[in-house]
Amino acid sequence: MATLRKRRKLWYARVRWYEKNDPYQKEKMIPLRTPSKVEAMERLSQVNKVVADIKEGMVFSFPWLTDSKYTTVKRFTLLDAVKQYGDHRSKLGLRPKTMELNNGGIDHFLRSVGANLPLEKVDTDHILLFIGYLKARGLSITTINIHLRTISTMFRYYQKIGMLNKVPLIEQRRVDNREPKYITDSEFQSIKELEGLDDLYKRLFFFYRETGLRLRETSIAELSGRWLDIPCESKTHSERHIELDDRLLMVYAELMEWVSSGYGSRLKTPFGHISKKFKQALRNIGADEKKNFHSLRHTFAVRSLIKGVSIYELKLLMGHSSVTTTECYSNINLKRVSQDFPTLASKEQEAVKLVKRDTVLRDTRMVPDPYLA
16 A cells, blocks of 8 residues: 655655565655645545556556546656656756767667666666676777766666666676876887878877877867866866967967868867877887877876876876876886886986086076976
């Protein structure tokens, strides 16, 4: 039997039951949409007529919830849930890229477990089926975890609004701690020497290596003097500012002009075009296949640490929401890694020599020239 329960001056019908082999009691709250207890009792009697079917997972549309005069069966399937959840997310003002990524995960979920499966019936076995489907498509563990978070967030939303009693167990796959895939000086020099690669792309690769920007952040950034301002719309929703020297200012201006003039590609965005060009360049020089355009951002981080930038300062430069994210770079052996960046070491040695020579002529402090470091 369903019982009455009052929430914020309105009455609800509460249905509670146990399912086989499940120690946790399930509960479903059906809004009666009335502050009157007398009217609530009348509506409760209609709920009790179908309470056994409700416990079996069936969903009903009651007269006070629709324009109909009768109680009708309604199966709230995963497809229904996805449509309603999509409307909810569109009102949150999420970034297009986030929406696209979420939609991809949800689409995979519907394909793997079935769009007509009732939302209430999704269990751990369905989640495991989903994971197996993603693995069969050759997706990385990181991508699988992103899709699992999307599905978990959707289920928690329905639990929050009272349409789901219990969220199925959705555990993230374990990701081994791996050192960042950076581009060594030797590899970068080899890319610069590629004859079939237009010099424009070489300058763009240099720009991203020296700024640590994410690939698409230049599309939302604004130039203010020498400073490139990255707004809160970036991935971590944190504002940051990157100072550009004369060379980087010139490349940035060239990039903006190139994008505005059509960027000479059939790809949807210029950024996909840049990423594809860099991946091809890596293959042409025989680099590790796991390296990609994002490796330039890793390279910026590693080079910064070698230069003596602190973890906290690097967090601000990269726009990480937590210093914990940045600490993955501090776990590498900097002394060993610095051998992959001899140009940095040579600049430091040159700076020290100049300062030592200068102290013979003048009484100056023993600090490297910042323009040579």
